[in-house]
Amino acid sequence: MSHYRLPQIRSLVTAMPGPRSAELAARRARAVAAGVGSSVPVYAADADGGVIVDVDGNSLIDFGSGIAVTSVGASEPGVAAAVAAQAEHFTHTCFMVTPYEGYVAVAEKLAELTPGDHEKKSVLFNSGAEAVENAVKAARLATGRQAVVAFDHAYHGRTNLTMALTAKSMPYKTNFGPFAPEVYRMPMSYPYRDPQGMTGAQAAERAITQIDKQIGSDSVAAIIIEPIQGEGGFIVPAPGFLPALAQWARDKGIVFIADEVQTGFARTGSWFACDHEGVVPDMITMAKGIAGGMPLSAVTGRADLLDKVHPGGLGGTYGGNPVACAAALAAIDVMEKQDLAARARAIADQVVPRLKALAEETGVIGDVRGRGAMLAVELVKKGTDTPDPDLTKAVAAAALAAGVVTLTCGTYGNVFRLLPPLSISDELLDDGLTVLEDSVRTAVAGAAS
Numbered sequence: 407m408s409h410y411r412l413p414q415i416r417s418l419v420t421a422m423p424g425p426r427s428a429e430l431a432a433r434r435a436r437a438v439a440a441g442v443g444s445s446v447p448v449y450a451a452d453a454d455g456g457v458i459v460d461v462d463g464n465s466l467i468d469f470g471s472g473i474a475v476t477s478v479g480a481s482e483p484g485v486a487a488a489v490a491a492q493a494e495h496f497t498h499t500c501f502m503v504t505p506y507e508g509y510v511a512v513a514e515k516l517a518e519l520t521p522g523d524h525e526k527k528s529v530l531f532n533s534g535a536e537a538v539e540n541a542v543k544a545a546r547l548a549t550g551r552q553a554v555v556a557f558d559h560a561y562h563g564r565t566n567l568t569m570a571l572t573a574k575s576m577p578y579k580t581n582f583g584p585f586a587p588e589v590y591r592m593p594m595s596y597p598y599r600d601p602q603g604m605t606g607a608q609a610a611e612r613a614i615t616q617i618d619k620q621i622g623s624d625s626v627a628a629i630i631i632e633p634i635q636g637e638g639g640f641i642v643p644a645p646g647f648l649p650a651l652a653q654w655a656r657d658k659g660i661v662f663i664a665d666e667v668q669t670g671f672a673r674t675g676s677w678f679a680c681d682h683e684g685v686v687p688d689m690i691t692m693a694k695g696i697a698g699g700m701p702l703s704a705v706t707g708r709a710d711l712l713d714k715v716h717p718g719g720l721g722g723t724y725g726g727n728p729v730a731c732a733a734a735l736a737a738i739d740v741m742e743k744q745d746l747a748a749r750a751r752a753i754a755d756q757v758v759p760r761l762k763a764l765a766e767e768t769g770v771i772g773d774v775r776g777r778g779a780m781l782a783v784e785l786v787k788k789g790t791d792t793p794d795p796d797l798t799k800a801v802a803a804a805a806l807a808a809g810v811v812t813l814t815c816g817t818y819g820n821v822f823r824l825l826p827p828l829s830i831s832d833e834l835l836d837d838g839l840t841v842l843e844d845s846v847r848t849a850v851a852g853a854a855s
């Protein structure tokens with residue numbers, strides 16, 4: 407972590423966005439479909455450790471990691487070397503045509519790292535949504551049942567089935583239907599907004615009763631849940647919620663799928679978010695942090711479930727691409743050698759007290775939550791729990807103007823999330839937090855005037 411290629415500094419040499427970014431934005435407006443959004447209007451030229459350097463030469467602090475992807479850094483030397491070395495030999499043969507070792511080695515590694523010591527098998531894909539689709543496919547085949555349970559505030563992707571699993575209508579679903587059938591939505595444990603004092607066990611019972619009454623447990627193939635919800639607002643369920651749900655699923659022969667696409671790979675301070683409560687899912691979906699920025703996703707699950715699928719039933723032309731597999735092996739090696747899970751916990755130790763102090767000071771932060779380097783604040787109207795999405799946008803804009811790239815999320819658009827690369831330095835993290843604190847103060851003052 408000490409060998410950075412780019413200076414780890416925040417430095418602005420133009421207004422935000424600068425002239426070259428503005429030029430690219432004009433070209434983009436003519437060529438790129440309007441439906442693709444971007445959080446910030448600055449175009450990247452380089453990135454390393456905790457910084458993104460834009461095309462105008464501004465060095466920005468990265469608090470987003472490209473949505474929790476570049477945990478090891480955006481150009482980690484081991485990953486870059488592994489990618490280059492593999493590309494010199496072959497970029498593709500298709501594992502379904504001529505298999506290669508990298509795919510097998512990634513599957514071996516996933517069996518070792520994912521929760522539980524049962525026999526596991528893996529299948530590799532390209533995107534998180536594709537992993538989720540295939541986990542559901544396999545669960546339906548293995549159980550001979552069709553219903554799938556997802557939760558309020560869930561985000562599982564943008565393909566047809568994963569849109570159906572995703573909770574939020576705008577922008578993910580509006581007018582994109584019809585959606586896949588046999589998807590049912592249940593209440594999530596959301597400590598900040600649930601009735602005061604509701605325990606994880608009670609929240610699980612609330613969901614279980616509804617599943618029983620509205621679907622019937624015998625009809626349910628799978629329960630899919632993010633152990634900490636991502637796009638829905640970094641919602642950490644009350645302790646006991648996940649274990650109770652997983653145990654009930656096991657008792658009923660329902661496949662428990664943990665969608666760890668965002669939470670996986672050291673982000674929350676352990677390899678997987680399920681580890682914090684000793685939950686052992688039947689299947690786990692992974693993507694974002696897995697391969698140092700290269701597109702790769704995976705389903706790892708109980709061998710007896712996944713192996714029920716007939717040969718040829720799972721796959722895809724690019725799934726488990728050899729360059730992406732080489733990157734994953736290199737990225738996982740960095741996470742192990744540098745103990746990035748411990749680094750994620752240290753980031754929480756540095757960030758959380760300051761966010762709590764900021765909540766005290768400003769009165770507009772209703773909740774500070776998250777785990778490891780997956781942290782968020784929920785912004786509300788002062789003295790209430792009413793979401794304040796406008797203030798949230800104003801904070802993000804102020805942070806960008808000062809040189810920090812941030813992301814917002816949440817069903818109500820009022821959650822400000824922190825997903826720094828785990829390779830960020832303490833100094834840069836400190837500077838970024840100071841900007842963030844000032845941005846909240848500025849936005850509050852702006853809203854008052």
Ligand SMILES: *Cc1c(COP(=O)(O)O)cnc(C)c1O
Nearest residue numbers: 533534535561562563636667668
């Ligand atoms: C991002 C995300 C997905 C979808 O991944 P893509 O690679 O964008 O398809 C699915 N589940 C969770 C929890 C995610 O955060």
